[in-house]
Amino acid sequence: xxxxxxxxxxxxxxxxxxxxxxxxxxxxxxxxxxxxxxxxxxxxxxxxxxxxxxxxxxxxxxxxxxxxxxxxxxxxxxxxxxxxxxxxxxxxxxxxxxxxxxxxxxxxxxxxxxxxxxxxxxxxxxxxxxxxxxxxxxxxxxxxxxxxxxxxxxxxxxxxxxxxxxxxxxxxxxxxxxxxxxxxxxxxxxxxxxxxxxxxxxxxxxx
Numbered sequence: 001x002x003x004x005x006x007x008x009x010x011x012x013x014x015x016x017x018x019x020x021x022x023x024x025x026x027x028x029x030x031x032x033x034x035x036x037x038x039x040x041x042x043x044x045x046x047x048x049x050x051x052x053x054x055x056x057x058x059x060x061x062x063x064x065x066x067x068x069x070x071x072x073x074x075x076x077x078x079x080x081x082x083x084x085x086x087x088x089x090x091x092x093x094x095x096x097x098x099x100x101x102x103x104x105x106x107x108x109x110x111x112x113x114x115x116x117x118x119x120x121x122x123x124x125x126x127x128x129x130x131x132x133x134x135x136x137x138x139x140x141x142x143x144x145x146x147x148x149x150x151x152x153x154x155x156x157x158x159x160x161x162x163x164x165x166x167x168x169x170x171x172x173x174x175x176x177x178x179x180x181x182x183x184x185x186x187x188x189x190x191x192x193x194x195x196x197x198x199x200x201x202x203x204x205x206x207x
Contacts, residue, residue, distance in 0.1 A: 002036040003202075005090035006083070006126070008119075009041045009069035010098040014178070015050035017065070019096030021184065022136045022177050023072050025191045026092050033195055038088060041069035042119055043079040047101035065102060080118055085125030090198050095137025095156075095177045103142050115145035123147075127171065130205055132198045136191060137177030150174060161186040164197045171205070173197045 007026055011017020027037050043066045049058045070077045085091075093099055105114045115123075123146040127133060135143045137156050144150055147170050154165055156176035165174040175194040181187040 002034060003089045004038050004087055005030045005035040005092065006038045006040050006088040008091060008093045009039060009072055010065045010102050011046050011063060011068040012071040013050065014096045016046055017068055017096055017098035018094050019178055020072060021187060022094035025188050026094050026136065029192050029195050033199065038083065039073045039077045040080060040083060041066045041077060042116065046098065080122050085122050086129040088126050089131050089202055090134065091126045091131060092134040093139035093142055095139045097138060099139045099142045104145060113145055115142060120146050132201045133172040134194050134198050135174045137179040140174050143172055147172060156180060162189040162193055164193045166197050168201065171201050
């Protein structure tokens, strides 16, 4: 049986949802590594909608994360309520501004930052069942909201484009994605390295 890897999406678009490049390359790399991809999204509203031609907010144009995330998926997109976190051995959250805008509240203040309770419960469910979490670019803040700061207080801006930060104690991995990468080959290699490191952590646990 193939290992299952969840990919948590929160819309479609780098300014108000999930970065499409990071999402598609994550799903491609997971399939190339022989995993079954399980696309997921929270059934809730996006923080706001942005016109990606101008990077300006669109007033009166609400969008739903589940509906918009379906643009990135061929086949079934699952809401968090439909999947048990215990079924996933890996969970990757691609970046873009959507994860921090729609999954976190009080993002501008570290002290007041709060993760959506449903998302937090799902992430902790994967983790407590022995799964490994992966974050691409700004999704680092979603994972740190659930599990605490990354080792050495590092983040995506502290890494080289294809580098990964591995936290063996907390079974999580970070790559900087589009926050640092300036080309699709760099982005793709960083995501492949992320998945390789996640699988290595999973194999370590199995020994």
